[in-house]
Amino acid sequence: xxxxxxxxxxxxxxxxxxxxxxxxxxxxxxxxxxxxxxxxxxxxxxxxxxxxxxxxxxxxxxxxxxxxxxxxxxxxxxxxxxxxxxxxxxxxxxxxxxxxxxxxxxxxxxxxxxxxxxxxxxxxxxxxxxxxxxxxxxxxxxxxxxxxxxxxxxxxxxxxxxxxxxxxxxxxxxxxxxxxxxxxxxxxxxxxxxxxxxxxxxxxxxxxxxxxxxxxxxxxxxxxxxxxxxxxxxxxxxxxxxxxxxxxxxxxxxxxxxxxxxxxxxxxxxxxxxxxxxxxxxxxxxxxxxxxxxxxxxxxxxxxxxxxxxxxxxxxxxxxxxxxxxxxxxxxxxxxxxxxxxxxxxxxxxxxxxxxxxxxxxxxxxxxxxxxxxxxxxxxxxxxxxxxxxxxxxxxxxxxxxxxxxxxxxxxxxxxxxxxxxxxxxxxxxxxxxxxxxxxxxxxxxxxxxxxxxxxxxxxxxxxxxxxxxxxxxxxxxxxxxxxxxxxxxxxxxxxxxxxxxxxxxxxxxxxxxxxxxxxxxxxxxxxxxxxxxxxxxxxxxxxxxxxxxxxxxxxxxxxxxxxxxx
Numbered sequence: 001x002x003x004x005x006x007x008x009x010x011x012x013x014x015x016x017x018x019x020x021x022x023x024x025x026x027x028x029x030x031x032x033x034x035x036x037x038x039x040x041x042x043x044x045x046x047x048x049x050x051x052x053x054x055x056x057x058x059x060x061x062x063x064x065x066x067x068x069x070x071x072x073x074x075x076x077x078x079x080x081x082x083x084x085x086x087x088x089x090x091x092x093x094x095x096x097x098x099x100x101x102x103x104x105x106x107x108x109x110x111x112x113x114x115x116x117x118x119x120x121x122x123x124x125x126x127x128x129x130x131x132x133x134x135x136x137x138x139x140x141x142x143x144x145x146x147x148x149x150x151x152x153x154x155x156x157x158x159x160x161x162x163x164x165x166x167x168x169x170x171x172x173x174x175x176x177x178x179x180x181x182x183x184x185x186x187x188x189x190x191x192x193x194x195x196x197x198x199x200x201x202x203x204x205x206x207x208x209x210x211x212x213x214x215x216x217x218x219x220x221x222x223x224x225x226x227x228x229x230x231x232x233x234x235x236x237x238x239x240x241x242x243x244x245x246x247x248x249x250x251x252x253x254x255x256x257x258x259x260x261x262x263x264x265x266x267x268x269x270x271x272x273x274x275x276x277x278x279x280x281x282x283x284x285x286x287x288x289x290x291x292x293x294x295x296x297x298x299x300x301x302x303x304x305x306x307x308x309x310x311x312x313x314x315x316x317x318x319x320x321x322x323x324x325x326x327x328x329x330x331x332x333x334x335x336x337x338x339x340x341x342x343x344x345x346x347x348x349x350x351x352x353x354x355x356x357x358x359x360x361x362x363x364x365x366x367x368x369x370x371x372x373x374x375x376x377x378x379x380x381x382x383x384x385x386x387x388x389x390x391x392x393x394x395x396x397x398x399x400x401x402x403x404x405x406x407x408x409x410x411x412x413x414x415x416x417x418x419x420x421x422x423x424x425x426x427x428x429x430x431x432x433x434x435x436x437x438x439x440x441x442x443x444x445x446x447x448x449x450x451x452x453x454x455x456x457x458x459x460x461x462x463x464x465x466x467x468x469x470x471x472x473x474x475x476x477x478x479x480x481x482x483x484x485x486x487x488x489x490x491x492x493x494x495x496x497x498x499x500x501x502x503x504x505x506x507x508x509x510x511x512x513x514x515x516x517x518x519x520x521x522x523x524x525x526x527x528x529x530x531x532x533x534x535x536x537x538x539x540x541x542x543x544x545x546x547x548x549x550x551x552x553x554x555x556x557x558x559x560x561x562x563x564x565x566x567x
Contacts, residue, residue, distance in 0.1 A: 041098040041107075042077040044219050046070060046209050047184065052227035055198075059234055063195030066126060068226050070207050071184035072143065073152055079145060079179040079217075080162070082106075083117055084463055088171070088562035092116060109216070117172040119144035123213050124187055127206045128198065128228065136203070137196045140210065142189060145177040149185040156182025163469040167459045168192065169371065169499070170566030171345040174463035203228040324487070327385045328396055328409040334532050335408040337401050338378035338466075340492065341534035342525040344432070344541035345371040345460070348566045349501055350521070350558050352549075353508065364554040365508040366545070372432050372525040373460040373497025375538075376467065380492040380531065382428055382454070384415035386485065391417035393488065395428060397531055413530050415490075417483060425453050425480035426488045433527040434502060436509045437520040437542070444519060445509040447502055453480035456496035467495030516548050 049069040057064045072079075080097040094114035096107045114120065123143035129135050144166035151158070162178030179185045187207075208223035349369035354362065374380055378400065384393030393415035399408040415426045431454065434447035456471040471493035481488040492498055502508045509521075525539040533539075549555040558567035 041096060041217070042074045042079050042179075042181065044079060044217050045073045045075075046187075046207070046219070046222065046224060047073055048207070048224040048226055050226070052229070054229045054231065056233040057198070057200065057230055059232065061195070063197040064230060065188070065190055065193060065195055066128070066137075066139075066141075066205065066228075067188045067190070068126070068205050068207060068228070070124075070187045070224055070226070071149075072145075072179060072187060072209075073184040074179040074181055075152075076181070078162075078181045081109075081145065081175075081177040082463060083114060083175040083177060085173060088564050091563065113212075117167040117169075117175040118142055118192070119166045119177070119189075120213065122210055125208050125210050128196070129204050129206070131202050137198065139194070139196070141187065141193055143185075143187055144189060145179050145185055147185045147187070147189070149179065149183050151182060152184045153182050156180065161469070163459060163462055165459055169345075169458045169460065169497070170348050170564050171371065171561075172458075172460055174461035175459065176462045176467075176469065198228075198230045200230050200232045203230065324383055324398075324406075324489075327394070328383075328398075332410050333408040334410050335399055335401075337399050337407055338376070339399065339532055339534045340378050340380040340494070341375040341538070342372055342380065342492075342531065343375050343538045344523040344525045345373065345497065346541045346543040346561050346564075347434075347521040347523055348543070350543070350545060350556060350567055352511075352554050352556050354552070362552070363510055363512040364551065366436065366511045366521075366547075366556060367502055367508040368434075368521055368543075369499055369501040370432070370434060370521075370523045371458055371460070371497040371499040372492075372523070373458065374492045374494055375461065375464055375534075376494035377465045377534070379468070379494055380454070382412055382415075382490050382531075384426060384428070384481075384488045384490070386487065388486075391419070393426065399532070410532060411530075413528070415488060419483070425482065426485065426490075427453055427480070428490055430528045430530055431526070432500075433524045434507075434509075435522045435524070436511070436514075437522050439518040439520075441520065444514060445511065447507050447509060452498070452500065454490035454492050455480070455498055456491070456493050457499050458497040459495060460497040462495045464495055468493040469495075471496050511547060511554060512551065514547065517546070519545050519547060521545060 047070065049071065053067070053069050055064045055067065077099050080099070081094055082097060083092060083094045085092050091112075092114055094109040096109065098105050098107060119142040121142045122140045124141040126137070126139050126141060127135050128137035146163050146166050149160060157180055160178070160180040160183055162180060163176055166177060167175055205226045205228050206223050207226065208221075209219050211221075213219065214221055347368040347370050349367075351367050353365045353367050381398040381400070382395050383398065384395045386393045395412040395415050396409045397412040398406055399410075401407050413429050415428050418425065418427050429452075431452040435443050436445040436447075438444045454473065456474045461467065462469055471491075473489075473491045473493070480490060500507075520542045523541045523543075526533065526536070529536065543561060544559050546557040546559070547554060548557065
């Protein structure tokens, strides 16, 4: 079955249209202004790729996104952060990692400055003035160091070692942020920022780094001025700067396998921005796929279109992994080597629906997003092998030693072909299960979701041992094969999770006949224990919900989970 795609809560953003970083290579190394504080770490600058930009406003859209082509550069060393929380009862702690030759030191950012894993809040001040000089927009914006980026000088590292997103999954545990030495990162967050209502016309945008960050990082007190042309466009118009990407409206928001952050699911799409999590080295001259945010998180209605292309955390589409050429031979064995550790996260994106995508109209359903992630220290690697003419594959879990050599395998059930529209790929069975429990923790309703296309949609904790900051299998369009596949490799990498939002038929809980009261959404990883793990003690997570209202008008209240208030 599908999981309506989740929007990996990996935050994606956009590269300014046409703003190739080669344009700004000559200005990146500008020295700080006189009197600026000596930076503790790399020299940071705010630069603009162009003196003018064109932004298209499509009919029916609430406004435009201020993709102004501004970047933050790092020189003399990378800008790097470790952002963690000890538990959901503890606040987020952000530390800057300062590398000076072979030495490394850390600087803890002020308490309360960083509250989540989406980036540095209030980093930019943006003021937009009309042709008469009157300010029509004043706003501050978050800066994600892992946004779309590229080199600013030829002797900089050819690739960036840092991850390609800032996670917006509410249950993220640890992130690594960074701007590589000699690189620049786009400041625009695309659809993760708020649109602004700018009619067609001519404007001037002034962009600067706010004082608290200039003081913190020793940045000069300068601003960039960009001429902005907003023009009206229609959806049926093709080409041009800012034109809607091919299929953007049809594919919908990439939410992953379901509809939440980084999950399997989809929502109505938007045009414009490129995702900052690119599979092509994050170069500005090779934009990533359209930025497709989590509509559910913003409280907007979503049309869940299934498991099609682009349904990920909305960040990147990395190539699939190739399975072994042949079925495993010899005796199955489970050697004493590192194994994956599957862990369930509490549910979120919880809401009441009245049936969609084939559910029975007139009934009340409880929909939600769920994530199972891999804490490592080894990836979960599952290959499926098909018998000719069958819509079923035999699945095997593979084990590798510390050097990556395959040293064993074990049967792991099956993979099944799902031919329904919006699915059309191979699902690994019995990866997770979902139940709605009554107040006494007894089963009240079971979700019909039992088979999954595994994809690395969400960066849950990139600080754990062996976390892969650049995973493959990030999108369902690449991860789970096609009807003619004879074999498939599905992987859940260390540090990453796979979100499914439960909106498709049989997956959300039918609560029509349930009495009001307290319930728990249970997310259970590896329910049949067919997969071999480091530990089975952390496979279950519960999220409390309270049902109220009347039939046809049911309501759900979601209490905070420790410090996480994400209904």
